[in-house]
Amino acid sequence: xxxxxxxxxxxxxxxxxxxxxxxxxxxxxxxxxxxxxxxxxxxxxxxxxxxxxxxxxxxxxxxxxxxxxxxxxxxxxxxxxxxxxxxxxxxxxxxxxxxxxxxxxxxxxxxxxxxxxxxxxxxxxxxxxxxxxxxxxxxxxxxxxxxxxxxxxxxxxxxxxxxxxxxxxxxxxxxxxxxxxxxxxxxxxxxxxxxxxxxxxxxxxxxxxxxxxxxxxxxxxxxxxxxxxxxxxxxxxxxxxxxxxxxxxxxxxxxxxxxxxxxxxxxxxxxxxxxxxxxxxxxxxxxxxxxxxxxxxxxxxxxxxxxxxxx
Amino acid sequence: xxxxxxxxxxxxxxxxxxxxxxxxxxxxxxxxxxxxxxxxxxxxxxxxxxxxxxxxxxxxxxxxxxxxxxxxxxxxxxxxxxxxxxxxxxxxxxxxxxxxxxxxxxxxxxxxxxxxxxxxxxxxxxxxxxxxxxxxxxxxxxxxxxxxxxxxxxxxxxxxxxxxxxxxxxxxxxxxxxxxxxxxxxxxxxxxxxxxxxxxxxxxxxxxxxxxxxxxxxxxxxxxxxxxxxxxxxxxxxxxxxxxxxxxxxxxxxxxxxxxxxxxxxxxxxxxxxxxxxxxxxxxxxxxxxxxxxxxxxxxxxxxxxxxxxx
Numbered sequence: 001x002x003x004x005x006x007x008x009x010x011x012x013x014x015x016x017x018x019x020x021x022x023x024x025x026x027x028x029x030x031x032x033x034x035x036x037x038x039x040x041x042x043x044x045x046x047x048x049x050x051x052x053x054x055x056x057x058x059x060x061x062x063x064x065x066x067x068x069x070x071x072x073x074x075x076x077x078x079x080x081x082x083x084x085x086x087x088x089x090x091x092x093x094x095x096x097x098x099x100x101x102x103x104x105x106x107x108x109x110x111x112x113x114x115x116x117x118x119x120x121x122x123x124x125x126x127x128x129x130x131x132x133x134x135x136x137x138x139x140x141x142x143x144x145x146x147x148x149x150x151x152x153x154x155x156x157x158x159x160x161x162x163x164x165x166x167x168x169x170x171x172x173x174x175x176x177x178x179x180x181x182x183x184x185x186x187x188x189x190x191x192x193x194x195x196x197x198x199x200x201x202x203x204x205x206x207x208x209x210x211x212x213x214x215x216x217x218x219x220x221x222x223x224x225x226x227x228x229x230x231x232x233x234x235x236x237x238x239x240x241x242x243x244x245x246x247x248x249x250x251x252x253x254x255x256x257x258x259x260x261x262x263x264x265x266x267x268x269x270x271x272x273x274x275x276x277x278x279x280x281x282x283x284x285x286x287x288x289x290x291x292x293x294x295x296x297x298x299x300x301x302x303x304x305x306x307x308x309x310x311x
Numbered sequence: 312x313x314x315x316x317x318x319x320x321x322x323x324x325x326x327x328x329x330x331x332x333x334x335x336x337x338x339x340x341x342x343x344x345x346x347x348x349x350x351x352x353x354x355x356x357x358x359x360x361x362x363x364x365x366x367x368x369x370x371x372x373x374x375x376x377x378x379x380x381x382x383x384x385x386x387x388x389x390x391x392x393x394x395x396x397x398x399x400x401x402x403x404x405x406x407x408x409x410x411x412x413x414x415x416x417x418x419x420x421x422x423x424x425x426x427x428x429x430x431x432x433x434x435x436x437x438x439x440x441x442x443x444x445x446x447x448x449x450x451x452x453x454x455x456x457x458x459x460x461x462x463x464x465x466x467x468x469x470x471x472x473x474x475x476x477x478x479x480x481x482x483x484x485x486x487x488x489x490x491x492x493x494x495x496x497x498x499x500x501x502x503x504x505x506x507x508x509x510x511x512x513x514x515x516x517x518x519x520x521x522x523x524x525x526x527x528x529x530x531x532x533x534x535x536x537x538x539x540x541x542x543x544x545x546x547x548x549x550x551x552x553x554x555x556x557x558x559x560x561x562x563x564x565x566x567x568x569x570x571x572x573x574x575x576x577x578x579x580x581x582x583x584x585x586x587x588x589x590x591x592x593x594x595x596x597x598x599x600x601x602x603x604x605x606x607x608x609x610x611x612x613x614x615x616x617x618x619x620x621x622x
Binding site (some may be wrong): 015018067070074093096097105108111114119123129130133134135 | 405
């Protein structure tokens with residue numbers, strides 16, 4: 001992981017000083033580096049030779065960082081990881097352009113791996129991420145649309161990059177086809193668990209200490225799985241509440257705590273968390289065909305933790 | 312060129328309907344397709360086999376379209392090619408994300424060419440474009456900074472993609488190293504001529520019929536070559552005028568026509584146009600080592616026309 005951080009630090013350099021400044025702000029703010037950890041663990045579990053898995057891990061984190069920069073512009077976020085977001089500090093324009101820079105740098109780095117199949121996987125993942133983000137943007141404030149598209153959308157915007165991380169590392173390690181398939185699936189399921197748990201966390205009991213500020217999805221009118229489950233079994237009054245707060249986007253100061261009450265009382269939050277845990281269990285099961293090793297254990301733990309996130 | 316348009320049409324498709332809608336708006340609005348034309352002319356001049364040059368041409372146009380979408384967000388432009396810009400119609404958020412999508416699609420298409428060297432050239436060009444855009448953003452309203460960085464900035468934001476178009480096609484056609492070098496240089500010089508002429512056009516006499524609305528660079532406070540030349544030989548009063556309108560960004564209704572007067576009277580506009588023509592001549596000279604053909608003639612004409620733009 002140190003080698004990954006070094007590579008990231010090296011490749012975000014530019015003579016245009018705003019670029020390392022802005023990118024460094026985000027990189028230094030300490031993401032969880034889960035995607036690089038998947039790359040490295042998969043590669044080591046398969047006994048990889050060489051250093052290409054370190055490059056892959058850096059590429060994947062670059063793509064992730066670029067999407068965070070653009071996400072914060074799209075969401076008009078003022079905070080990221082508890083600190084002022086890059087767009088809040090340097091403006092939307094710089095965030096858009098530095099995101100483009102990091103994205104291009106990711107592809108420059110990919111070329112160094114000299115693997116066209118890995119390039120194919122990562123470029124396909126990138127366009128799916130953008131599709132997922134557009135889907136989310138367009139389904140805002142439409143509960144019915146969100147119900148139909150939710151899993152498809154989180155697969156695209158989140159799970160695809162986890163999938164590409166695991167599959168890319170398997171490819172670099174020249175895994176057998178059935179191993180590659182299992183690891184691809186592992187990455188997909190882990191990503192699904194991760195995003196559903198993230199969406200649950202947004203409505204977490206405010207008394208629980210969490211690294212996240214709850215209520216952001218609600219404030220932005222993003223229809224996520226807890227709301228979808230609550231809407232399915234809503235009383236007529238509750239349906240009115242969800243339609244007012246999401247579809248009409250007419251929100252009052254007490255609405256977030258009302259939403260949290262409904263989500264807790266109806267069991268929608270637990271139901272969504274159970275879904276995250278189910279994804280995590282399925283992710284773990286994909287690893288059955290690999291013998292035990294400390295790296296496999298890391299991957300198993302990552303799956304479990306992804307559904308039990310507190311930050 | 313028809314095959315290029317077909318490929319572009321095919322690869323901007325997505326199940327997320329906003330994407331082809333928004334991308335199609337820009338693609339259909341009829342860009343000049345100069346970069347694809349360079350790819351195809353170079354490839355044919357060198358007697359290329361296969362269809363990879365068509366794919367390259369589509370990739371380059373995708374990258375160009377993606378940067379236009381992000382540029383219009385950064386510049387807050389309401390118009391593009393005489394029509395409402397995508398960000399004006401669909402909003403900045405969708406423009407950022409669809410730009411990301413097109414950019415990723417460009418890389419997906421590149422992988423189909425199965426050429427790591429071409430991928431290396433295009434990914435390096437993309438990160439230079441982003442660097443050039445950040446340079447421009449940061450040097451806004453600082454005439455001294457702009458003077459130092461102008462040629463470096465237009466090389467990055469504009470010329471690099473022209474260079475990559477010519478060099479990429481030469482690589483695909485397995486040109487000899489000295490041919491590749493000459494064509495790379497041709498692309499670079501053509502791009503420089505193109506951008507300087509574009510910057511001159513922005514101050515064109517409003518009586519001249521032109522496809523462009525003049526005065527946009529001025530309104531946005533972008534310091535371009537005509538202003539740099541005018542500032543170099545400015546009287547104390549003119550210096551005050553440029554500092555007020557660009558550095559203090561304090562602009563009054565009559566200022567654009569005053570700027571046009573100064574630029575015409577001092578010969579700054581002619582001097583900048585002469586610089587564009589000089590770049591174009593140098594671009595043409597790069598082609599000396601190729602025998603005459605209709606494709607070489609197209610490349611020669613493109614160079615000349617790039618410095619004599621009226622749109």
